[in-house]
Structure formats: C-alpha cells, structure tokens
Amino acid sequence: MTPAxxxxxxxVIGVSGCVGYFYFSxxxxxxxxxxxxxxxxxxxxxxxxxxxxxLFLFPALAALGLYxxxxxxxxxxxxxxxxxxxxxYKWVGLDNxxxxxxxxxxxxxxxxxxxxxxxxxxxxxxxxxxxxxxxxRIRWGNFxxxxxxxxxxxxxxxxxxxxxxxYDARPAEQDQIGILNALYIFFGGTDPQTWLTIPFWNxxxxxxxxxxxxxxxxxxxxxxxxxxxxxxxxxxxxxxxxNPFQIFFKIKVPQIKTTILVVWTTITITVLKVFDIxxxxxxxxxxxxxxxxxxxxxxxxxxxxxxxxxxxxxIMLLVAPILVWNVRNxxxxxx
Amino acid sequence: MSDxxxxxxxxxxxxxxxVLFLVVLWVVxxxxxxxxxxxxxxxxxxxxWWRSLFPSEQNLTLRSAAPETQVLQNGMYVIEGxxxxxxxxxxISRWGISSRDVTAFVPDEVAELRRGGTITVSAxxxxxxxxxxxxxxxxxxxxxxxxxxxxxxxxxxxHKVLLDQSSTDSMGKAFFNTLTxxxxxxxxxxxxxxxAAYALAWMDFPGRxxxxxxxxxxxxxxxxxxxxxxxxxxxxxxxxxxxxxxxxAHTGFGMPLAIYLLRNYMAGLPRDLIENARVDxxxxxxxxxxxxxxxxxxxxxxxxxxxxxxxxxxxxxxxxFLIDATGQTTVMTNRIVELLGTRGGNWxxxxxxxxxxxxxxxxxFFAMQKYxxxxxxxxxVK
Numbered sequence: 086m087t088p089a090x091x092x093x094x095x096x097v098i099g100v101s102g103c104v105g106y107f108y109f110s111x112x113x114x115x116x117x118x119x120x121x122x123x124x125x126x127x128x129x130x131x132x133x134x135x136x137x138x139x140l141f142l143f144p145a146l147a148a149l150g151l152y153x154x155x156x157x158x159x160x161x162x163x164x165x166x167x168x169x170x171x172x173x174y175k176w177v178g179l180d181n182x183x184x185x186x187x188x189x190x191x192x193x194x195x196x197x198x199x200x201x202x203x204x205x206x207x208x209x210x211x212x213x214x215x216x217x218x219x220x221x222r223i224r225w226g227n228f229x230x231x232x233x234x235x236x237x238x239x240x241x242x243x244x245x246x247x248x249x250x251x252y253d254a255r256p257a258e259q260d261q262i263g264i265l266n267a268l269y270i271f272f273g274g275t276d277p278q279t280w281l282t283i284p285f286w287n288x289x290x291x292x293x294x295x296x297x298x299x300x301x302x303x304x305x306x307x308x309x310x311x312x313x314x315x316x317x318x319x320x321x322x323x324x325x326x327x328n329p330f331q332i333f334f335k336i337k338v339p340q341i342k343t344t345i346l347v348v349w350t351t352i353t354i355t356v357l358k359v360f361d362i363x364x365x366x367x368x369x370x371x372x373x374x375x376x377x378x379x380x381x382x383x384x385x386x387x388x389x390x391x392x393x394x395x396x397x398x399x400i401m402l403l404v405a406p407i408l409v410w411n412v413r414n415x416x417x418x419x420x
Numbered sequence: 421m422s423d424x425x426x427x428x429x430x431x432x433x434x435x436x437x438x439v440l441f442l443v444v445l446w447v448v449x450x451x452x453x454x455x456x457x458x459x460x461x462x463x464x465x466x467x468x469w470w471r472s473l474f475p476s477e478q479n480l481t482l483r484s485a486a487p488e489t490q491v492l493q494n495g496m497y498v499i500e501g502x503x504x505x506x507x508x509x510x511x512i513s514r515w516g517i518s519s520r521d522v523t524a525f526v527p528d529e530v531a532e533l534r535r536g537g538t539i540t541v542s543a544x545x546x547x548x549x550x551x552x553x554x555x556x557x558x559x560x561x562x563x564x565x566x567x568x569x570x571x572x573x574x575x576x577x578x579h580k581v582l583l584d585q586s587s588t589d590s591m592g593k594a595f596f597n598t599l600t601x602x603x604x605x606x607x608x609x610x611x612x613x614x615x616a617a618y619a620l621a622w623m624d625f626p627g628r629x630x631x632x633x634x635x636x637x638x639x640x641x642x643x644x645x646x647x648x649x650x651x652x653x654x655x656x657x658x659x660x661x662x663x664x665x666x667x668x669a670h671t672g673f674g675m676p677l678a679i680y681l682l683r684n685y686m687a688g689l690p691r692d693l694i695e696n697a698r699v700d701x702x703x704x705x706x707x708x709x710x711x712x713x714x715x716x717x718x719x720x721x722x723x724x725x726x727x728x729x730x731x732x733x734x735x736x737x738x739x740x741f742l743i744d745a746t747g748q749t750t751v752m753t754n755r756i757v758e759l760l761g762t763r764g765g766n767w768x769x770x771x772x773x774x775x776x777x778x779x780x781x782x783x784x785f786f787a788m789q790k791y792x793x794x795x796x797x798x799x800x801v802k
Contacts, residue, residue, distance in 0.1 A: 091600070091663060095604045095608075095663070095664070095667060096603060096604045096607055096608070099604060099607070099608040099611075099667075100607060100608065100611060103608070103611045103612055103615075104611070107615055107705065108705065111703070111704070111705045115703065134623075135625065137619075137623065137704055138619040138623040138624075138625040138628075139619075139625070141615040141616060141618060141619035141623070141704075141708075142615075142616045142619050142620070142631070144612045144615070144616070145612050145613055145615070145616030145675055145679060146616070146631075148609075148612060148671055148672045148675045149634075149635070149638055149672070149675050149676065149679075151653075151672065152646060152650060152668070152669065152671075152672020152673060152675070153638045153641050153643075153646060153672060153673070153675070153676065154634075154638065155649065156645050156646035156647075156648075156649040156650060157641060157645055159648075159649035159652075160645045160646075160648065160649055163648060163649070212442075215438075215442075216439070216442055219435050219438055219439045219442075220439055222435075223435060223436060223439065225439075226439070229439050229440075229442075229443045231786075231789060232443050232446060232447050233442065233443060233446045234789070234793075235446070235447075235450070235782070235785065235786075236446070236450070237729075237785070237792075238729055238778075238781040238782050238784065238785035239450070239733070239778050239781065239782070240732070240733030240734075240735070240753055240777065240778070240781070241733065241735065242733070242735055242753040242756050242757060242774075242777075243733070243753075243756070243774050243777055243778045245760070246453065246756060246760065246770055246771070246773075246774040247449045247450055247452070247453045247774065248449060249760070249770075250449075250452055250453055250456065250469075250767060250771070251449050251452065253767075260466060260467050260468060261468060262464060262465065262467070262468050262469070262767070263468075264448065264449075264452060264468065264469075264470065267468050267470075297446065297449070300446075302796065305793050305796050305797070306796060306797060309797050329431065354640050354642075357642060358642050358643070358644065360644075360735075360736055361735045361736065361753070364735070364757065365735075365756075365757050365760055377642075377644055380644055381736070384647060384648060385739075385740070390648055393648065394648060397642070397644050397645045397647075397648075398645075400642050400644055400645070401641070401642060401645055404640055404641070404642055407640055408637050408640050408641070411636050411637070411639065411640060412633045412636050412637045415632065415633055415636040416629065416633055419629060419632065
C-alpha cells in the first residue's frame with residue numbers, strides 16, 4: 086500500500102474512530118448505563134454527568150499521559166540505569182551523570198547553551214520590541230511586520246541553508262558568493278572568513294539564525310501588548326512634556342513588563358530545545374555543541390541511552406523553573 | 421495620538437528608515453537563496469547572487485569554431501560564427517586573443533592571429549577569421565572577451581530536483597512523504613483535543629483545575645525526553661519506525677498546545693448560549709458538535725496552522741520515529757540535511773531543495789497569517 090493511501094486511510098480511520106468513540110460512548114452512557122428514565126431517572130442523570138467529562142477527556146489524557154508524562158518518568162529511570170549486553174537494564178545510580186560531567190563536550194554544550202539562553206531571548210525580544218514600536222504608527226507597518234514575521238514559517242533546516250549561503254566563504258582571489266564575506270571585503274577586510282569555524286564566535290553566528298526566526302514571534306505578541314496600553318497614560322505623559330524616548334521606556338515598557346517576560350520565557354524554552362540549527366549547520370563541530378544536539382549524539386550515534394537520558398534530564402531541569410512559573414500563573418489567572 | 425511620528429518630521433524619517441533597514445535585513449537572506457535557486461551552478465559559484473539582478477560585466481574565455489568549418493570565399497579561407505547563443509543578449513566591450521592581454525582590442529578591431537590570418541570580433545559576439553592559407557589544427561582559437569551579460573534565470577534546478585526520477589537529488593518523493601506525515605498529524609489531534617477542551621471549559625467535575633494546570637505544565641516539557649521511552653514503546657508494541665509511529669508522536673506532542681488554545685477560546689464563548697442550549701434539552705454531545713465546534717473555528721484554524729507548520733518543518737521527530745535504514749520514508753527536512761552533507765558546495769541543488777520545502781509553509785503563512793497571529797496571542801501563557 087502506498088504511504089499516500091495509507092495516510093488517507095489513517096485520516097478516515099482516525100477521524101471516524103474519534104467521532105465514533107465520542108458518539109457511541111455518549112450513547113452508551115445515556116441509553117444503556119444510566120438511562121434518564123424509570124424510578125432512578127434523576128440519580129441516573131447525575132451519574133451520567135459525573136462520568137461524561139471523562140469520556141470527553143479520555144483520548145486526550147491518554148495521549149498526554151503516554152506521550153509526555155510517562156516519558157519524563159521513564160527518562161529519569163533510564164538516566165539512572167545502563168543497558169547490559171543481551172538486553173535488560175542495570176541500576177547504576179548517578180554513574181551516568183558522573184560520566185557525563187567528566188566529558189569536556191558536555192561542558193562545552195553547557196557553556197554554549199548558557200550563551201544561547203542569554204543572547205537569543207534578549208536579542209529576539211529587543212528586536213521584536215523595536216520593530217513593534219517602530220511599525221506601530223506608520224502606514225506600511227503591517228506589511229513590514231509581515232515580512233519580519235515570515236521566518237516563523239521557515240523550518241530550522243531551511244533557515245540553516247539560507248544562512249549557510251550568507252556565511253559562505255570562497256578563497257580570497259575569487260568573487261565571494263556569501264553576502265557576509267562580500268560585505269566584509271567591501272568594508273576593507275582582506276581575508277574572507279569561514280565564519281562557522283571560528284571558535285567561540287561561531288556560536289553567535291548560529292544564534293543569529295534563531296534570533297532571525299524568533300524576532301517575528303516577539304514582535305507579534307509585543308505589538309499587541311503595545312496597542313493594549315491605555316491611551317490616557319501616553320497622553321498624560323505628552324502633556325507633561327515627556328519626549329518619545331521617555332514615553333517608550335518610562336511609560337510603555339513598564340506597562341507591558343509581564344508580556345515581555347512571557348515572550349522571554351517562551352523563547353527560552355525554544356532555545357533549550359534547539360537542535361536542528363546546530364545539527365544542520367555545524368553538527369556541534371568547532372566548539373558549537375549544544376545540549377539538545379549533544380543528547381542526540383549520545384542517544385543515536387553513541388547509542389548510549391544512559392548518558393543520553395541524563396543529558397535530557399538536564400534540559401528538563403533547566404525548563405523546570407519556567408514550567409513551575411507558568412503553572413502558577415495559569416492557576417492565578419483562573420481564580 | 422501620534423506620539424513619535426508626526427510632531428517631528430526628522431524623527432519620522434528616522435523611523436521609516438530604520439524600519440526599512442530592518443525589513444531589508446530580515447528579507448535579504450531568504451531572497452538570496454530564492455534567487456540562487458534560479459541560477460545555474462556556474463553562475464552561483466562565479467558571482468554573488470546580488471549581481472544577478474543587474475546586467476553584469478564578466479570576463480569569459482570562449483573559443484571559435486574549429487578549422488574544419490572553414491569555407492573558401494573569394495580566395496580567402498573564412499571561419500565565421502557567433503560567440504553567444506541567439507537569445508543571449510551580450511555586449512562585448514573589449515576582447516583579446518592572448519591570455520596575457522585579454523582586453524587588447526575593442527569590437528570590430530582587426531587582430532593578427534599568431535598562426536597567420538586575422539580575426540575580428542563585433543560587439544554582439546559575431547566573429548570572422550580570414551586567412552590566405554588554409555587554417556590548420558583541430559581546435560579553434562581562444563577568444564577572451566569582456567562582455568556585459570544580462571541577468572539570466574533558469575527553471576532547470578527545479579526541474580531536476582522535483583521531476584528527475586533518476587536523480588539522486590530528487591525531492592519529489594520526500595515531498596509526498598512530508599505531506600503524508602503532515603496531514604493526518606494535523607487533523608487527528610484537533611479532534612481529540614477539541615472534545616477535551618470542551619470538557620475542561622464547560623463541564624464541572626472534580627480535578628478540573630488540576631488538569632488544566634497539568635496541561636500548562638506539559639506545554640513546555642521538551643520533547644527530547646520522549647524520544648527514547650517512546651521509541652522503546654513503539655518497538656515493543658510492534659509499530660516500529662513508520663508513519664503510524666510518527667502520526668501518534670505528533671498527536672501526542674501537539675496535544676498540550678491544542679487543548680490549551682482551544683480551551684481558552686471555548687471558555688471565552690458566552691455562557692448564556694450554552695446554558696440556554698442545556699435548558700432546551702440538548703445533550704452535551706449535541707452542544708459540542710452543533711454549537712461549540714462551529715463557533716470555535718478561529719481557534720481550530722489557529723491550531724491547525726501551528727501543527728501544520730510544526731509537523732512540516734520538523735526534523736527530529738521524523739528522524740527518530742519515521743526514517744528507517746531503507747531511507748524510503750525520508751522527509752524533506754532530512755533530505756536537505758543529507759544534501760548539506762554530501763552536496764555542501766552544490767548551491768543550485770541545495771537552494772532549490774530548500775525552497776521546495778519552504779514554499780508550502782510560506783503560502784500557508786501568507787494566506788492564513790491572521791489566524792496564526794491570533795493563535796500566537798492566545799497561546800503564549802499569560
């Protein structure tokens with residue numbers, strides 16, 4: 086069977102399966118289990134209403150539990166065990182973590198990740214805020230925003246190819262085809278640089294790719310927040326003689342502080358998971374390793390599930406504070 | 421209220437100029453790849469893509485026709501021909517016949533050939549060689565020209581990448597594989613999540629707040645953690661690596677965002693509407709299908725776009741759950757990474773392959789930007 090047909094069949098089976106499940110389980114509840122008739126009609130209606138939410142929730146909860154909650158626990162377990170030849174697992178305590186901590190590549194990944202965590206959210210949010218503010222009052226603002234937003238639709242892999250061309254380097258005597266080197270030569274540089282192999286700075290060239298993608302996201306959210314600022318506060322500031330910069334930094338930014346924080350944390354999460362860009366552009370060579378790619382290396386190249394899971398747990402650990410913060414905010418909002 | 425623009429014209433100009441600068445900065449990288457995908461391999465490697473937008477002056481080394489084509493005219497041996505194709509509208513400014521002085525002559529000047537005879541080249545590339553004796557040798561003479569060539573674009577790369585079945589660079593199959601992954605992985609989670617979102621928004625039951633909090637928490641769990649446990653699980657229940665596995669994985673990973681977006685939207689629907697329907701005796705199932713689903717269309721569309729973009733652009737999940745050793749089920753992102761490895765210097769193939777994969781999300785993006793923005797605004801945890 087061709088995959089296309091299989092896909093079509095899956096859609097039909099999946100959709101009709103879902104609809105069928107919801108329809109028939111509700112029918113079963115109302116007609117067979119607790120029919121709202123006879124001597125116990127009232128009690129039956131109540132009972133059916135107690136069960137019904139769980140009918141609606143069951144498939145989603147199953148998917149969430151199996152595909153997200155269970156793996157967290159299982160990864161934790163795997164990170165404390167080691168595969169023994171011939172199948173089965175052996176409890177090794179913290180050995181995997183100790184082994185990982187002894188690897189220079191791990192610390193390189195940690196160091197780079199810290200830079201990523203600082204630079205990408207900061208620059209994306211700053212650029213996003215800048216564009217949001219600048220485009221707020223100009224006529225072609227929406228058009229400009231739409232173009233800056235566009236990289237959001239492009240895959241990390243596609244973006245990697247796009248930027249690899251930007252960073253391309255040719256020998257000095259040839260015409261440069263990478264625009265960065267062409268500009269570098271134009272402004273007086275002598276030797277074309279292979280940007281992606283310069284240790285330390287190459288990580289920043291990779292970060293630019295993610296900043297390029299994430300700025301649009303920050304811009305959209307912050308732009309909406311800026312528009313939500315009550316006009317009176319700005320009018321009052323103008324009457325008091327504030328200049329545009331004061332209005333922006335002293336009036337507008339403080340009022341959208343929470344939104345800025347939300348944007349910042351959301352991009353932080355994306356950064357922690359960034360894999361494709363490093364994988365496609367340098368594959369962690371030239372000291373550009375990051376945690377997610379380190380983990381992929383361990384899991385699928387070295388086939389070391391123990392250390393791989395341990396590094397995954399490190400990512401989880403870094404995400405955890407944001408997770409707690411989000412949950413707390415969500416609960417606060419519901420009250 | 422025009423606080424920044426308007427009052428001060430100078431500042432207004434600065435604003436326009438900065439926005440223009442940023443837009444150019446953001447668009448140029450993509451534009452470079454797009455233009456490169458319409459150029460030949462030679463063009464890409466000999467000059468930057470930005471040069472192709474304007475007629476460019478190039479130094480070319482060409483060769484006249486071989487002596488065997490000579491004809492006898494009025495007692496002179498003559499070789500005539502054109503240096504450029506009919507449809508190439510080049511203009512020669514200087515030319516030469518020695519590599520030491522490639523700009524020795526202007527068009528229509530007559531040059532003495534080293535092995536006897538004369539040659540003249542006109543500005544449009546027509547040349548004429550004359551000799552009293554017969555031209556000898558196998559090959560024609562070399563002619564060095566400095567010519568202004570118009571920008572030239574070709575669809576050959578796309579033809580090769582998309583349609584050429586024999587080519588190892590073919591993306592056609594990967595394109596359909598990506599499509600096969602994406603569509604079920606977009607539709608199925610919507611349906612599952614919509615029911616759950618309705619229960620979380622409008623049904624009362626113990627533990628509801630806790631479940632919502634759990635969904636918010638799972639929203640940020642890195643899917644990296646799920647790779648090994650789920651691969652083990654898929655292998656143990658016999659799904660192995662394949663489409664079913666990747667559909668299930670995407671459904672699971674997309675679920676928190678789907679539930680979160682849809683619940684927030686549904687919770688904002690007017691209470692009266694639902695209460696009235698309940699009073700009128702509609703069952704919960706009817707309320708959901710007849711009332712909630714149609715009203716939630718904007719939220720459904722938002723999530724559908726997210727999930728579509730995410731599954732289309734995904735590399736990691738496909739690598740882990742789909743692509744097996746045979747490589748028959750490779751997706752476009754994976755093909756491009758492979759090309760980066762094997763064809764790192766072949767920009768015409770890379771650029772074209774990348775654009776084939778970028779094209780569909782871009783169309784979706786520009787067509788449905790409204791819903792994407794709405795979804796982003798609703799989806800970022802406040």
